[in-house]
Amino acid sequence: MNWQLIDSVQEVIPGSNAAGIAYTNYPDSLFKHHFPSFPVTPGVLLTEIGAQLSGLLIQTTAYDQRGYFVFPVLVFIRDAKFRDFVPPNQELEVTTKLVDLRPESGICKATIRNKGRRCASMELVFAFEPDGTARFAEKDEVDKFLRSELLRVKSPWQPAT
Numbered sequence: 001m002n003w004q005l006i007d008s009v010q011e012v013i014p015g016s017n018a019a020g021i022a023y024t025n026y027p028d029s030l031f032k033h034h035f036p037s038f039p040v041t042p043g044v045l046l047t048e049i050g051a052q053l054s055g056l057l058i059q060t061t062a063y064d065q066r067g068y069f070v071f072p073v074l075v076f077i078r079d080a081k082f083r084d085f086v087p088p089n090q091e092l093e094v095t096t097k098l099v100d101l102r103p104e105s106g107i108c109k110a111t112i113r114n115k116g117r118r119c120a121s122m123e124l125v126f127a128f129e130p131d132g133t134a135r136f137a138e139k140d141e142v143d144k145f146l147r148s149e150l151l152r153v154k155s156p157w158q159p160a161t
Helices: 028-032 043-066 139-152
Strands: 008-013 017-023 073-082 091-101 105-114 117-127
Touching: 008 043, 017 043, 043 073, 043 091, 043 105, 043 117, 043 139
Parallel strands: none
Antiparallel strands: 008 017, 017 091, 073 117, 091 105, 105 117
16 A cells, blocks of 8 residues: 555645645455445544645754754654544545744645545644754755655645745
8 A cells, every 4th residue: 555645745835734635535445344345544644644734844844944844753642533434435634833943843734635525634743853863864864755745645745945
């Protein structure tokens, strides 16, 4: 399964908010057991969708403010609410707002909607190295990956070259 769950980004305003699209076109085998005769996208995937867009917002904000990317890792999920079932093959609208950004952490509130109806919301806490290093990867490799990811999702925000 491909774990790049955000398919496109429509808006990024560093320090404020981001909006994107994700599709629930996952393999049939995922829905076969979740749940038999009632296929529903698992809440953990909805959380990951929110976390990926929120992480992108933190990365762009850090770059905008500091001149380098950070590598945010989801460390805490607060106040997660799953309000509606999300069947397979849906286009989801994903939004996130930056609540707080510190030298080593960030907090975002993410919301996921299906056909305009809110199906999930959560507050997500991320941690990262203040100097932009990644504990288990080379900084240049992380930078290269993040730049390619921004291109893949057709983000309207791109870092200076």
